[in-house]
Amino acid sequence: MNRILYISLSVILFISCGNKDREILVKLMQEWKGREILYPNDMHFFMQGRDTLNADSICMYKIITYIDSIGCMSCKLGLSQWQDFAVNVDSIFPNTVHFQFVFQPYKLNEIRLLLKRERFNHSVYIDKNNKFNKLNKFPSNMNFQTFLLDRNNRVIAIGNPIYNPKVKELYLKIIKGEKIERRDESKVIKTEVDASNISVSLGRFDWQEEQKATFILKNVGDKPLVIQDVATSCGCTTVAYSKEPALPGKEIALEVVYKAEHPEHFDKTITVYCNTENSPLVLKISGDAK
Structure with a gap:
């Protein structure tokens, strides 16, 4: 082959x-x-x-x-x-x-x-x-x-x-040059997460003003919750979060900052990869930068 x-x-x-x-x-x-x-x-x-x-x-x-x-x-x-x-x-x-x-x-x-x-x-x-x-x-x-x-x-x-x-x-x-092997998903430690609010509307605002939103991920499982990576759909959106695992019952806050480059209506996504069955989680922000 x-x-x-x-x-x-x-x-x-x-x-x-x-x-x-x-x-x-x-x-x-x-x-x-x-x-x-x-x-x-x-x-x-x-x-x-x-x-x-x-x-x-x-x-x-x-x-x-x-x-x-x-x-x-x-x-x-x-x-x-x-x-x-x-x-x-x-x-x-x-x-x-x-x-x-x-x-x-x-x-x-x-x-x-x-x-x-x-x-x-x-x-x-x-x-x-x-x-x-x-x-x-x-x-x-x-x-x-x-x-x-x-x-x-x-x-x-x-x-x-x-x-x-x-x-x-x-x-x-x-x-x-590493060997590429199929993942054994059964060996991956997984937990459950509650993200009660996955979509935030930032409303109408001056496009030159920076906007912020916070998403909370709560570990409702029995294993530590680890965020492996976060990807945004746009360079105008940045995310800050703790790299430390969240123990069962604890939370991880994702602080999202949006800075418009020009007036626009926007719908942006934040994709969160973590050790849960339903990973990745897709969070959304929307609004009108005037």
Whole structure:
């Protein structure tokens, strides 16, 4: 069995057991495993306004993500989260992974301002005429528009490591060369959680004013409650919480801060991964920034 096929099958076993997206993931992995990502001949990446050399030619792996023009570009790109992830990867595996970002912008100036504001120092290509997408026909679901590639641009794994900690863990295991095995869920210590309020309306407010909301998770089981990771649907939403386990009967408070980038009606999600049967928990905030 070739390496890419082996890894593809391992990906499904590793990440999708008990996951409602299992069927989608299986279908996508069957379609994309070993497939070569194609680049237009005139495609040139830039970094902070400068052309970049083909750094990927000296790296063993490449992580490439495609972002279309639909919706909030700042939310979809998640620049700060990607910066943190890339720094983490490079600290563990120096000069091993090259990050590339391709997107078809709704507003070109907005993209450039975002990149400049975040001091984004990774390779970016603006797909003005949708050439890159036409060549590759990427999935429409943004959760599956990110790929881990080998040196020959062939797909090893699919999924967004920024919004799914299991995908992040998987990517790191593959890059490190660790064996990928199916999880034995029966050995995972699980508890029960009560989240009586999973949706908060922030109402109407001045878009320049920072908004806050608090979600309480109460451990109503008989084992410690551990929050493994938290992912937000937008870079304008941040979450702070205690990393310490909550003993039975105790609570963990998630302090959510929302800072609008412009006037808008918004519906944002906070996905909480924890050691419960119904993980992940999806919390929501909404409102009108005027």
